[in-house]
Amino acid sequence: MRNVLKAACLALTIPAMSPAVADDSVTTFTLDNGLEAIVIEDRRAPVVVHMLWYDVGAADEPLGKSGIAHFLEHLLFKGTDDMEAGEFSRTVEAQGGTDNAFTSQDYTGYFQRVASDRLGLMMKMEADRMRDIILTEDEVATERQVILEERAQRTDSSPNALFGEMRTAAQYLNHPYGIPIIGWRHEMEGLTREDALAFYRTYYAPNNATLIVAGDVTPEEVRALAEEHYGPLEPTIDLPERTRPSEPxxxxxxxxxxxxxxxxxxxxxxxxxxxxxxxxxxxxxxxxxxxxxxxxxxxxxxxxxxxxxxxxxxxxxxxxxxxxxxxxxxxxxxxxxxxxxxxxxxxxxxxxxxxxxxxxxxxxxxxxxxxxxxxxxxxxxxxxxxxxxxxxxxxxxxxxxxxxxxxxxxxxxxxxxxxxxxxxxxxxxxxxxxxxxxxxxxxxxxxxxxx
Amino acid sequence: MIRLILALFALMMPLKAMAAVDIQVVTSPGGITAWLVEERSIPFVAMDIRFNGGANEDAPEKRGATYLMMGLLEEGAGERNNQEYAEAAEALATVIEFDANSDTVSVSLQFLTENRDASVNLLRDALLDPTFDPVAVERVREQVLAGLAADARDPEEIAGKTLAGLAFPGHPYGTPIEGSPETVAALSIDDLRQAHARALTRDRVVVGVTGDISAEELGPLLDHLLGDLPTFDGVPVGRADYRLGGGITVVDFPSPQSVVLFGHEGIAFDDPDYFPAALLNQVLGGGGFASRLMTEVREKRGLTYGIGTYLASNDLAEQFLGQFSSSNDKTAEAIALVREEWARMAAEGMTEAELDTAKTYMTGAYPLRFDGNSRIASILAGMQTLGLSPDYIATRNDRVDAVTLDDIKRVAARLLRSDDLHFVVVGQPNDLESGSF
Known part of the structure; x- marks a missing residue:
């Protein structure tokens, strides 16, 4: 009967204990450009989940640019040199698939869930937007309104969420975990196209990412497709080491x-x-x-x-x-x-x-x-x-x-x-x-x- | 040029054949039916049990009885008090969840193969012999009242309650299933026992089962679990008439954003025009980021974080609903856009390309739903409450593909009426007042 209080405690949702399985359905490999890959075989249904996880999150943002990791996540659904704005999601949808993305303090992830014979197409598009997004000033300005609406909906409209921001800021005096993932409103308002692209060029690279494919596939198939689509991408040579200020x-x-x-x-x-x-x-x-x-x-x-x-x-x-x-x-x-x-x-x-x-x-x-x-x-x-x-x-x-x-x-x-x-x-x-x-x-x- | 090639590649590739969903219709020796999909690769079983009737059958002055009753089934049953009951479930790692909805009450059970009999016995106690211990009743009642207090300060809940009350006055659909603070406070243990005898009946049960169990094992299990429940002897609740005209209802609420819930009458699932309507919804606001409303309201103008529509086709009434949130100074513009898009679709229908994309999505997404024991068990139960037969799965995509542009145009004209849309706005929107258009 605890669910009656779900609304009151929405911001406090607790992840269930879900230890992963130690079994032989999980395999790994690494491409020459540094991309790590994990394959989880499950042949029960002809479905595959394709995920790309970047080792970068809100806690890696430059000072004064809170929200840029999450803003960039939104902007990755705009165009590239090969795709129009919105084409990524339209293509996934035309395959009967679903796609989305998420940003936390420590990671940014993108995923699609599609029929397993569509895996190559997903990789082709995901690889394309790892290095080649194109952003116009108009797109950035409109999408900034969207993230401000997102903040208004999820945070400013919820006393639980506002209280959570204040508590977290009090908890972390020095570590960037004290800054909200979505960003402080006054800093979000000033985020620019250049801020997004600078963050993107540094952190969106094969040597800063992990590919995860789960479902009706073999490790050999995944490896061959990953070599084809992700293999040609250039790594970031001077990738910064991931150290953050620690708490006193x-x-x-x-x-x-x-x-x-x-x-x-x-x-x-x-x-x-x-x-x-x-x-x-x-x-x-x-x-x-x-x-x-x-x-x-x-x-x-x-x-x-x-x-x-x-x-x-x-x-x-x-x-x-x-x-x-x-x-x-x-x-x-x-x-x-x-x-x-x-x-x-x-x-x-x-x-x-x-x-x-x-x-x-x-x-x-x-x-x-x-x-x-x-x-x-x-x-x-x-x-x-x-x-x-x-x-x-x-x-x-x-x-x-x-x-x-x-x-x-x-x-x-x-x-x-x-x-x-x-x-x-x-x-x-x-x-x-x-x-x-x-x-x-x-x-x-x-x-x-x-x- | 790569973009074009990519698109062609996508369209020409035929979808991989649908996974065989092999449904066995199992009838127990005692006459209870369940749909079973055997899946032996993981040693557990998921069961989804639903009883038709649901919270609709609360008397108006007893509103909330079914909801509170379902919340008490795990609070002591058979020989066990509430703590012993929870400990027994934990010791078996058995997961039992009870839920109440307008049209059904439902029970989901998940157990390890090795603990099958003990798990079924545990659930059987809750279904047949719940204690309704007075101390537990008061504690859970307090939780329900706290939930109602939270709902009264939650703009989305306020919007839902307001629209339902305006649309279905005098019908159970017009009030929350949780009841009101007054009705909940007045419920007696006897009321809960009556709700229990009425809601959990063997002649209105449907069962979906997926996992590590055979038809031979399932039959006797069904009789043991459900065979001793009573049969329904009440009078089913009648249909709900939709009584709301077009317009705007503003509910003042202190927030930087307004929550907007809107809609008009919808379409029944068994209506011959349901699939054209589902495709209309998909293109208008049902899809992900690519729907017309998402494009106009979010992508082009940044007026909202998200907007969606859906066909709410329930047992006793149908609505076509949508929802979004928008800053108070942008709400009026967003509402005007929704009305424009509604009218444009009603007048023009959609393009061939839009229809094709929507069909590919709906037919492609359908097989992806059958992923995981729990999801399949839930689909099996849901199909039965809709009165579908097992072969629906094999023919459903053909029905989507059969829809023509003429069908879309005809159904758009029939279903979409922008002047009948009613918008409930909870917030402090600029330049908006309650009234007709």
Missing amino acids: PQISARHLEMADERVSNPYVLRTYLAPERDAGDQAEAAALTILAEVLGGSSATSLMGRVLEQEESVALYTSAFYDGVQLDDTTFGLLVMPTPGRSLEEAEADIDRMIDSILENGIDAAQLDRIKTQVRAAEIYGRDSLQGRARTYGVAVTSGLTVQDVADWPRALEAVTEDDILAAARRLFDPARSVTGYLSKPAPATSEADQ
Whole structure:
């Protein structure tokens, strides 16, 4: 029944645990120009998902140009030396396919889902726009209006999203993760054609990309098509190394409050800076992943759900979340939406109480067993979604992980013990390193008589 | 020149033959029917179970009963309280989801082959013997009320509720299935038990199954899972008359953008003109980035992040709907463009090239839907609620291809009436007021 609060928590969607499968359906190769490729065979239906992932995202933008990575993603659907503006999507659509793209802090990805005998055509077009886009000033000006409308729709119209921007900015003082992917509005308004093209020429290159093909194909077919279409592309010789400013030690707790008249159900959200999954070193991230499940995974059986929602009826909704797939330090979050009549201060005290409780009382062995069972099942269920599998690999390799790390992840989760979880929790839950946000409704207006 | 070659290459290539979707119609010893696609390569099964009737059958003063009831099926059943029930599902890694809609209530079940019997028993308890524990009822009621409070501050929800209320006054389609704060607060456990007995009935169930199971194994499973449900003894709800004329309804909401939901009457799925209408929708606003409305409103002018239309062909009424969001100072211009495009299509229809592209898309996209056990199970159940036969899959693309430009012109004139479009605008749009055109 948690979906009743979906609208209220839209901006807080938590990725499900979906470890990739360690099986022989996954193979890799590298072209001479540096393009990495991953092939995931699944012959159940004559369908293929073709994805191209660039190792560049919003956190790689020049200062003052926030939103340029995402703006460029939009502009890649304009023309090239060989295609008219809009022709890419029209061609995919004429094949019965679907296409889209996405930008995060660490990656920019493009994908199409088509009948498997259309793979060559997709590669031909995707390779074409890797190096040869052509942009007019008019197209750039109109598309800038589109991204401003996108920001208005997704961010400015949503108190959850605005609050998320403010919290994230408070969380990251120095690292560019504190800047929103879509960009700050005042900087978006000034983004130019030249900004987009400079970013494009540097980062859109075969030696900065990973090709992922999933579906009804063989690795040999994919390799032959990739050699033909992507093989001739020139790499960027002076590709910058991917290092970003890191966070200073946090020595004081941060607290922020936001009120918005569109808020219906106030909540408290606490985050802590947390280590991400690192290549060859995923044990801490595995422990934090299980910790999030134990604390706030299921409404009926997690610690926060059971105590705060069910036994004490003090919360409408609780959640704990951690996503370890990021290039740099990530966050661990805890949310409590109190029942009407309870204050946000009380809700924050409930969060602290739950943290203390797990550190003092440890973890129920049966609960840990059930979570491990679900981890194993997720490997089997996860095989059902072609796009989901392709995405798992794409996010991983653009976040500094390898195909082997993806294969090792289920075993890393499997190996987590109660001691591992508690040790990770003790390192994480340092009050001086917390960032706590209150989102609420404005206080009722003072009546005239009072003034 | 490469562009032209590319386009020709694309058009001339025949689509690869459709994957064989081998549907077995399984009738259990006790007389319950399911459609099955066996897929043995992954050791799990996906089931999609739908009961016709749905939230439409709430009495007006009990609006929300079906929705709340479905939310409580997982909150304790048989010998287990809510926590024990959730723990049992987790221990089996069985995924059970309950959902309520206007025309149906639905249950999806996903289980590992090795846990088949235990998973079915667990779901059986929820379907046949839910506890409706008073503490759980109050907790879930509070969640539903919180959801209603959130909806009341959500411009998209406000737009949907406003348009439905104007279009279908006095019919269940005119009010949200979640109910109102007043009706939800007043629901009793007895109301929930009545909704349960009415909504989950064995004579109105359809079942789609895909995965690691044979017809022989499925038959007895169906009887065990569903055979002891009651039969429906109520009176089905009648059709909903569409009562809204053309115009604009502005709902004031503090936001930099306006959410715009618009539409007029639509067309039934079993209407002989449905496929021409579907192609019209595809070209007008149904497709991705290439539709006429996306081109005019987004690509050429940057007035919105996205605009789309769809045929909402439900069991008891049909609408042709569309939606977009636009900054308050651009909303009026975008609405004028939508009306112009609507009128242009009604008067002129589309070009041969547009029709061909739309057909290639619709026929090419269709086989791509049959990808994954869960998706196939859902398609199998959906086809049955529409009253289709299994051979529909093999003939559907022929019906799309048979549509001619004359059909398009005739159906465009019949279906698209720009003066009848009603726009619900939630925001603070400049230069727009409620009223007729």
